[in-house]
Amino acid sequence: MRTLIAKSRVIDPASGLDEPRDILIEDGRILDLVRPGEKVADVAERIDAKGCIATPGFVDLHVHLREPGYEQKETIATGCMAAVSGGFTSVCSMANTNPVNDHSSVTALILAKAKEADLARVYPMAAVTKGLAGESLTEMGELYEHGVIGFTDDGRCVMNAAVMRNALVYANSFGVPVSVHAIDEHLAGDAPMNSGFHSMRLGLRGVPAAAEDTMVARDVVLSALTGARLHIQHISTKGAIEIVRMAKARGVPVTCEAAPHHFMLIDEDVGEYDTNFKMAPPLRGVDDREAVREALADGTIDAIATDHAPHEKLVKDCEFEKAANGIIGLETAFSLTWELVEAGVISEMRAIELLTVAPCKAFNLPHGTLTKGALADITIFDPKATYTFTTDRIYSLSKNSPFIGRAMKADVKRTLVGGRTVFARD
Amino acid sequence: MMWTRKDVLGLADLSVDEIQTILDTAESFKEINRREIKKVPTLRGKTVVNLFYEPSTRTRTSFEIAAKRLSADTVNFTPSSSSVGKGETLLDTVRNIEAMHPAVIVVRHPNAGTPHLLSRRVGISVVNAGDGAHEHPSQALLDMLMIREAKGRIEGLTISIVGDISHSRVARSNILGLKKMGANVRICGPATMIPPAIDRLGVEVFHDMDAAIHDADVIMMLRIQLERQTGALFPSNREYARFYGLNEARLERAKPDAIIMHPGPMNRGVEISSDVADSTRSKILDQVSNGVAVRMAILYLLAGRKAGDEDADREVEGH
Numbered sequence: 001m002r003t004l005i006a007k008s009r010v011i012d013p014a015s016g017l018d019e020p021r022d023i024l025i026e027d028g029r030i031l032d033l034v035r036p037g038e039k040v041a042d043v044a045e046r047i048d049a050k051g052c053i054a055t056p057g058f059v060d061l062h063v064h065l066r067e068p069g070y071e072q073k074e075t076i077a078t079g080c081m082a083a084v085s086g087g088f089t090s091v092c093s094m095a096n097t098n099p100v101n102d103h104s105s106v107t108a109l110i111l112a113k114a115k116e117a118d119l120a121r122v123y124p125m126a127a128v129t130k131g132l133a134g135e136s137l138t139e140m141g142e143l144y145e146h147g148v149i150g151f152t153d154d155g156r157c158v159m160n161a162a163v164m165r166n167a168l169v170y171a172n173s174f175g176v177p178v179s180v181h182a183i184d185e186h187l188a189g190d191a192p193m194n195s196g197f198h199s200m201r202l203g204l205r206g207v208p209a210a211a212e213d214t215m216v217a218r219d220v221v222l223s224a225l226t227g228a229r230l231h232i233q234h235i236s237t238k239g240a241i242e243i244v245r246m247a248k249a250r251g252v253p254v255t256c257e258a259a260p261h262h263f264m265l266i267d268e269d270v271g272e273y274d275t276n277f278k279m280a281p282p283l284r285g286v287d288d289r290e291a292v293r294e295a296l297a298d299g300t301i302d303a304i305a306t307d308h309a310p311h312e313k314l315v316k317d318c319e320f321e322k323a324a325n326g327i328i329g330l331e332t333a334f335s336l337t338w339e340l341v342e343a344g345v346i347s348e349m350r351a352i353e354l355l356t357v358a359p360c361k362a363f364n365l366p367h368g369t370l371t372k373g374a375l376a377d378i379t380i381f382d383p384k385a386t387y388t389f390t391t392d393r394i395y396s397l398s399k400n401s402p403f404i405g406r407a408m409k410a411d412v413k414r415t416l417v418g419g420r421t422v423f424a425r426d
Numbered sequence: 427m428m429w430t431r432k433d434v435l436g437l438a439d440l441s442v443d444e445i446q447t448i449l450d451t452a453e454s455f456k457e458i459n460r461r462e463i464k465k466v467p468t469l470r471g472k473t474v475v476n477l478f479y480e481p482s483t484r485t486r487t488s489f490e491i492a493a494k495r496l497s498a499d500t501v502n503f504t505p506s507s508s509s510v511g512k513g514e515t516l517l518d519t520v521r522n523i524e525a526m527h528p529a530v531i532v533v534r535h536p537n538a539g540t541p542h543l544l545s546r547r548v549g550i551s552v553v554n555a556g557d558g559a560h561e562h563p564s565q566a567l568l569d570m571l572m573i574r575e576a577k578g579r580i581e582g583l584t585i586s587i588v589g590d591i592s593h594s595r596v597a598r599s600n601i602l603g604l605k606k607m608g609a610n611v612r613i614c615g616p617a618t619m620i621p622p623a624i625d626r627l628g629v630e631v632f633h634d635m636d637a638a639i640h641d642a643d644v645i646m647m648l649r650i651q652l653e654r655q656t657g658a659l660f661p662s663n664r665e666y667a668r669f670y671g672l673n674e675a676r677l678e679r680a681k682p683d684a685i686i687m688h689p690g691p692m693n694r695g696v697e698i699s700s701d702v703a704d705s706t707r708s709k710i711l712d713q714v715s716n717g718v719a720v721r722m723a724i725l726y727l728l729a730g731r732k733a734g735d736e737d738a739d740r741e742v743e744g745h
Contacts, residue, residue: 199622200623203560203595273543318516319537319539319540320543322537
């Protein structure tokens with residue numbers, strides 16, 4: 001069966017294409033990109049994408065699907081629905097489930113549930129260390145065989161440098177990066193927000209930027225030492241970005257990602273203890289937010305990743321210091337990224353690159369382009385649409401977002417995975 | 427002025443007028459505390475709940491005496507020994523208390539912002555009796571009453587606050603309040619105990635105590651929490667006392683009529699020497715007396731008068 005996406009403008013950073021094209025899909029793959037108006041035979045399904053932009057499906061390197069173990073927050077099915085509604089066709093799931101994804105049986109369960117949901121593609125990441133305890137390595141080889149695409153103790157940091165070195169070297173022997181939540185846990189303590197004027201004003205303990213900077217520095221040094229691939233998650237400080245920039249200039253194989261909340265919000269937004277603004281790493285200062293934006297533009301930051309972290313109301317509707325860390329992000333990431341385009345921070349091409357081909361390169365994912373023969377994972381959005389982000393739009397089981405009520409720009413209209421429409425809005 | 431505020435959460439929210447109103451009202455209550463029968467019927471039939479998630483005999487007793495002198499019924503609720511142990515959330519605990527219709531809930535909690543959370547969620551008045559390292563408004567107000575009494579004013583005075591500023595809700599509330607009232611505020615402590623960006627509150631930051639108290643009108647010493655030593659914020663009590671303890675010799679640097687304050691409980695020989703604590707310049711026990719008057723004023727303003735409730739006003743003025 002052939003599907004034609006007609007009248008769209010196609011942006012494909014992988015091939016540098018930015019032109020009006022009709023996309024012809026057959027058997028889940030891209031058969032051809034034809035000039036508008038060109039006759040195409042045997043089209044069974046025609047999708048009118050007038051006024052819209054079609055791009056490779058977005059890829060999110062950092063998502064918490066919460067299943068198994070925390071199905072009251074999110075399930076793989078609801079998380080995948082949230083993903084496709086936000087234009088994401090592939091998501092990488094974190095290992096801090098219960099049980100932890102530190103054994104291939106858990107990986108197999110995640111993949112089976114994802115197949116059953118049949119929405120976004122799910123690429124599990126497994127734990128670096130058993131039980132996320134930071135001590136002994138997981139069976140990385142077997143986990144890799146079962147389909148994990150990277151290793152991370154996300155939520156925790158591997159504090160022992162010797163363990164971290166071994167993890168990098170061992171994972172790299174399978175060509176897979178270790179993805180790190182870089183925070184010196186001693187410096188950070190369990191402080192609930194960024195250290196600065198606003199933590200002082202609110203009487204809250206603060207996480208200094210240095211807690212991130214020092215750990216990024218350590219891991220960059222270990223990556224340089226071993227030649228092993230390193231990925232820094234949700235980079236949030238000016239100092240850490242500077243370290244990555246230097247490392248890249250020296251040829252250290254490091255990549256990094258930033259989350260939309262870190263390029264949109266600052267610690268001041270915590271206001272009077274609003275727990276929807278509590279995350280790890282915490283919202284930082286204005287200089288840090290500007291540094292993240294600059295680094296998205298100049299290529300120091302490779303990818304935009306959501307750190308989608310659903311939490312049920314119970315663990316957010318409480319004292320700030322006791323509230324769970326994290327916010328949902330899949331439904332808002334694209335519009336927030338597009339705000340950077342509208343603000344002139346990044347180009348349209350760069351915005352799409354950050355959401356597609358760049359994350360794929362960092363983790364060897366077979367997606368991120370619309371060239372002939374590629375899997376037809378496609379996101380179609382209306383760049384002129386505006387809407388207010390309300391809870392009605394949230395497909396995630398949890399509604400913990402600081403962006404509820406915000407006026408948004410650009411909207412995902414349709415998402416295709418393997419040529420099949422898995423989400424369409426009006 | 428007409429009091430319209432539902433809660434007293436911190437000095438960050440209170441206006442200069444509101445602070446004056448509380449202090450003036452407290453002044454009028456001081457007289458009641460000196461009578462033989464220390465009781466007025468102002469809050470008769472109303473209930474004040476003391477909800478203390480942290481042990482604090484001093485503050486809790488002061489609120490309780492204040493409420494009783496206004497003829498309110500008081501209930502002390504110490505969740506550590508009851509519902510929390512059974513897993514109840516803070517909001518559920520407070521909703522249960524609210525369902526019993528008290529007039530005011532006085533809350534002490536180890537987490538900053540808890541009174542603010544409650545004030546958004548319940549209709550009854552909330553008084554912050556100390557939230558984490560954030561604010562302790564009734565303490566700062568009683569300190570301000572003390573300073574006003576001893577010095578006749580607050581504006582233009584030089585007030586030095588010495589000790590662990592980072593972890594002190596007393597310091598934060600005092601800084602905010604005293605700055606609003608026009609004082610010059612200096613803070614002093616080991617660099618490990620000065621929080622980031624505090625200069626943005628308009629205070630002068632010192633690490634040298636002699637310089638910090640030079641020509642000061644008021645020296646406010648903070649309690650060193652001895653358990654903090656495990657966090658390696660200072661090397662030893664001995665070293666702390668040497669560099670940041672107030673003793674007679676050091677007191678020479680301040681103005682001759684400078685007064686000494688301390689929110690208690692004191693660590694004698696650490697942040698304050700015994701001779702200074704017991705000297706005539708020490709206002710430490712007067713602070714405690716003023717605490718009852720200030721807390722009476724807060725409870726009265728929140729629960730004792732409604733808009734246009736002339737009777738309540740007359741009742742107070744009549745005494």
